[in-house]
Amino acid sequence: MTARRVTPLRAAELKDAATRLLAAGGRMQMAYAWYPEPQRLELRYTASPASGGPFAIWRCDASEPIPSLATVSPLLSWYEREITDLFGLSFTDHPQPHHLVLHEGATAAVPPFAPDYPPDRPLLVKRTQQAVPQVAGAEDDVQLLPFGPVRADVVESGEFMFFYVGEAIIHYHPRLFFKHRGMEKRFEGIEPSRGVVLAERVSGVGSVAHALAYCQAVESASNCIVPPRAKFLRVLLAELERLYNHLHYFGHLCHTTTLKVGEAEGKLLEEQAKQLNTRLTGSRFLRSVLALGGLRRDLSPDNWLESELATLRARFSRYAEHMENTASHLDRLITTGKLDRRLAFDQGATGPIERASGIDRDLRRDHPYAAYAEIAPAVAVREAGDAHARAQVRIAEVDASIALIERALDLLPDGPVHAECNVIPDSEGLGFTESPRGTLFYAVHIGGDGRLARVKIKSPSFSNWRVFPFTVHDTNMMDYGINEASFGLTIAGCDR
């Protein structure tokens, strides 16, 4: 997989390069830092050129002052703030120079990703109140509701700040990274083969997407060719993951629109999908199957999977039809949380979110990996950009997923499922998957000792959490829960 081209750039050239890329119709994907040598910090920018084709990678030595590119490509703002927190590198003229990953109370004499930071030393943390900006002009009327990090129901931890007047939300600010586990640092210094178990546990409901992106990154660095049967089974696993995630999404969405039977049906279908996962792999989250070079063991889907999926598909299409015909449900979705195409692009929306705002992008088709070159998915796009469009994209994706699984089972070749993956010292690779929530990148650097030197994870929720607040400002409290559910966000992948 030669899906990347590396170009060296000087700090002074970065802004021009980004401006030119965007003007031509390209897109910035992510930025991260790493230490190629103990004293030399280097920045990496990943971009999609307008012409399509391989990802462009810019590398830039961080010894000179680095300009912030957030004013050119706003989605880069969070990446730069993350680098500032974890590597101690500041960007000149950053429009939002605040902490992102580390909270205000966290202090360290050296940043946690500095080469001399011991792997087992905890950061010093003092819980402090976050300094929140004043909403201009209305100190007496605007109230602040800080909600979280421990919130009602069984949900992930995060703090949401609502500046509101009565029912109207004036401004919304999510405070994430309470769940920051330092997962990227846990990869450093271990053998590449041992990274798979870690990658499976970065985001539980994205176990396959994460492990697959990681495996593909290392395989790309090692010039390892995965056998055809393993490639098809990887598609099977990735689509089964999409299936249970999307089914969960509808159960939760119906919960927020108080469609009780719809909630029960969605959650029951999710449970049935997870039980199929267990029957096939022994894991409800499809874990412990992927390995560098293919799969750990062969899977035998036989005939039962196809017939079970046919039953599930019939039941889902009746369910989807009911949802699409229920006025009380649709009333709450249509025009809710509108995200226009321009905003979606600038702030880096990904997956079903961007496709619901009219951006036709899907890595499975645009940069095919595993066996997607042979069985391309039908990509669903909607223009409306509201909660309803986001749900409709996912309805179409459930159908497309089952169709892909059927095709994969039909075409499933015989043969081995594992090839030896001999890691090349001083190499690097980029791995990516279209996870249920959008584009997921793993950038892997292997050191001279053949061990992992740096693993950067860009999860889809990191992108979509950046976008989400723009659909909440100037809306109302009653729509908030529905809008949040329509995004289908996870926090674990974002916080890492």
Place this chain on the structure above:
Amino acid sequence: MPQWTLLGLLAGKQTAPWPLAAGTDGQNGFLGMPRYKPALCTDACEACADICPTKAITMRTSSGATSRLDVDYGRCVVCQLCTEACPTGAMSPSSDWAFGARARDDLFWQDDAAARPASGRATLRAFRRSLHVRHVDAGSCNGCESELQALNNPFYNLHRLGIFFTASPRFADLLLVTGPVTNAMLGPLRTTYEAMAEPRWVLAVGTCAVSGGVAEGGYACGHGLDGVIPVDVYLPGCPPNPAAIIHALLLFLDRAPQRVKGGQLVE
């Protein structure tokens, strides 16, 4: 709207009879904790201890022991790597998932498992048929949350057992914690515990909450709940499946027996 009522009625009863009556628990094919059979262990082999990502398996250093390995199921992330690395079947795959235990010690493998006394103490009877649970995510990967959310799907239907999730810690009897306890969640976790009225109890769900899991240590993470707040029931698993969580809740309420002793399931 009547179409939904009809859809619901046509679906019929979807709830599993388990655990109230015999029937499927929905975990067919589930790969659980690896089973340790010391008799099959061969000298000079350290394959499983070598491959274990969380040091759940270590070579036993004390002399005079009958088995060669120390196996701590409280650290196991169920990755199955040891069962694949083991050349003799001494570490073998199993479907064992009912690993809820009142004492941390019960999760260490012991020769005399069956003979060990039942540990722990009975819970106040008043809570047996009505338990209110507050969940706190202290930095999990969302796998445990996914399974906790599944508890209220029609298949498991936790309500029927008289166990409810509640929004406020003030109304909660049991604090259910997932995740290895990240730096930023340490404060909110303690505050939540302090906000609960006594008597209050704690259930650690998932290997992260029990011992830290794959994210343990480092600059941002702790080592699970030990030393943070007192734990009444430990449930390792990565993640534990919904049936295992239900079993642990019933075990806590003395409505189900503890099945794990000395790191082995006993009847």
